[in-house]
Amino acid sequence: MAAAEAHRLVKMPEMAKLFSCAAARGLDLAFVSVLITGTLTTANVPASLGISTGDKVTMSFLTLPTAMDRVANDGSGVHVMDGIGAFPICNETFKLAVGDSGMKAVMGPAPPATELVPLVSTDTFLSVVSKRPVNDGMWISPSATVPKSVPLKMSGIEGLYGPSWDLDFNAVYKRGTIPSMHMKQLSAQTYGGHEVKQVFTLSTGFATNNVFEANIDSIEFEMPKEALK
Numbered sequence: 001m002a003a004a005e006a007h008r009l010v011k012m013p014e015m016a017k018l019f020s021c022a023a024a025r026g027l028d029l030a031f032v033s034v035l036i037t038g039t040l041t042t043a044n045v046p047a048s049l050g051i052s053t054g055d056k057v058t059m060s061f062l063t064l065p066t067a068m069d070r071v072a073n074d075g076s077g078v079h080v081m082d083g084i085g086a087f088p089i090c091n092e093t094f095k096l097a098v099g100d101s102g103m104k105a106v107m108g109p110a111p112p113a114t115e116l117v118p119l120v121s122t123d124t125f126l127s128v129v130s131k132r133p134v135n136d137g138m139w140i141s142p143s144a145t146v147p148k149s150v151p152l153k154m155s156g157i158e159g160l161y162g163p164s165w166d167l168d169f170n171a172v173y174k175r176g177t178i179p180s181m182h183m184k185q186l187s188a189q190t191y192g193g194h195e196v197k198q199v200f201t202l203s204t205g206f207a208t209n210n211v212f213e214a215n216i217d218s219i220e221f222e223m224p225k226e227a228l229k
Contacts, residue, residue: 021062021064021090021092021093022090022091022092023064023088023089023090023091023123023124024064024088024090029064029065030065030224031062031063031064031065031090031224032062032063032064032065032087032183032187032221032222032223032224033060033062033221033222034059034060034061034062034063034126034219034220034221034222035058035059035060035218035219035220035222036058036059036060036169036216036218036219036220037056037057037058037059037216037217037218038056038057038058038200038214038215038216038217039054039055039056039057039214039215039217040052040053040054040055040056040057040098040099040212040213040214041053041199041213041214041215042210042212042213042214043055043211043212044210044211044212045160045211045212046160048158048160049101049103049157049158049160050099050100050101051098051099051101051103052099055098055099055100055101056099056217057096057097057098057099057202057212057214058095058096058097059094059095059096059169060093060094060095061089061090061091061093061094061095061107061126062089062090062093063087063088063089063090063126064087064088064090065183065223065224066087066183067085067086067087067128067181067183068086068087068088068125068144082132082145083129083130083131083132083181084127084128084129084132084144084145084181085127085128085129085130085181085182086125086126086127086128086144086145087125087126087127087128087183088123088124088125089107089124089125089126089140091107091124092107094106094107094124096152096167096202098202098212101156102155102156103154103155103156103157104154104155104156105152105153105154105155105165105167105202106152106153107124107150107151107152107153108151108152108153108164123142123144124140124141124142124150125140125141125142125143125144126138126139126140127139127140127141127144127145127147128178128181128186129178130178130179130180130181131175131176131178132175133175134175135172135173135174135175135196136172136173136174136175136176136177136178137170137171137172137173137178138170138171138173138178138191138219139169139170139171140167140169141170147168147169147170149166149167149168149203150166150167150168150169151164151165151166152164152165152166152167152202153165154204161204161211162204162205164204165202165203165204165211166202166203166204167200167201167202168200168201168203169200170197170200171191171195171197171198171200171216171219172195172196172197173191173195173196174195174196177191178191183221183223184223186221187221187222187223190218190219190220191218191219191220192216192217192218192219195216198215198216199213199214199215199216200213200214200216201213201214202214
């Protein structure tokens with residue numbers, strides 16, 4: 001899908017120099033807008049919801065402009081350079097819409113931290129994989145380094161489902177598709193059409209109960225002008 005068409009479907013999140021974002025930890029940042037569009041290939045819902053295959057799914061959110069600095073958890077203090085760039089998401093800005101229906105979702109809290117994964121419980125990441133030995137990719141996950149389900153709160157379901165849903169988004173690309181883990185280079189192009197894996201799912205109840213499956217049409221980034229200088 002062309003970038004212009006995607007913008008007609010949904011407006012990029014408005015960027016602001018000052019913005020309330022828990023992931024920013026109080027820092028004054030210019031955030032990056034992310035827009036993802038897809039087309040439903042499976043829609044296991046009653047006809048009363050007015051959703052069918054071929055309808056569009058749109059996701060939009062803001063991320064921090066730089067990837068998180070990850071340090072090895074073995075006490076060595078080594079900064080991890082493994083081809084994964086994890087950009088913290090402003091959970092408060094996440095929006096998902098299914099077709100022209102009233103079904104819309106926002107992001108719920110990520111799973112709580114554990115001793116093995118001592119992350120703040122509200123952290124969610126858009127992780128970008130570039131120049132690893134096999135494939136490139138992008139995923140949305142409560143883990144910076146592993147694709148996992150993201151809990152969402154769904155509305156407009158007319159009492160047919162509970163509000164707790166899960167998003168599984170893990171796009172796999174041919175090696176060399178993603179030029180860099182730095183946002184300036186990453187945002188220079190739109191992604192879509194060269195994926196090895198191009199399906200994402202929305203489920204409810206348990207992981208294999210997929211209500212929707214969709215092909216990825218495009219992933220776009222929009223950087224603040226001041227960050228491009």
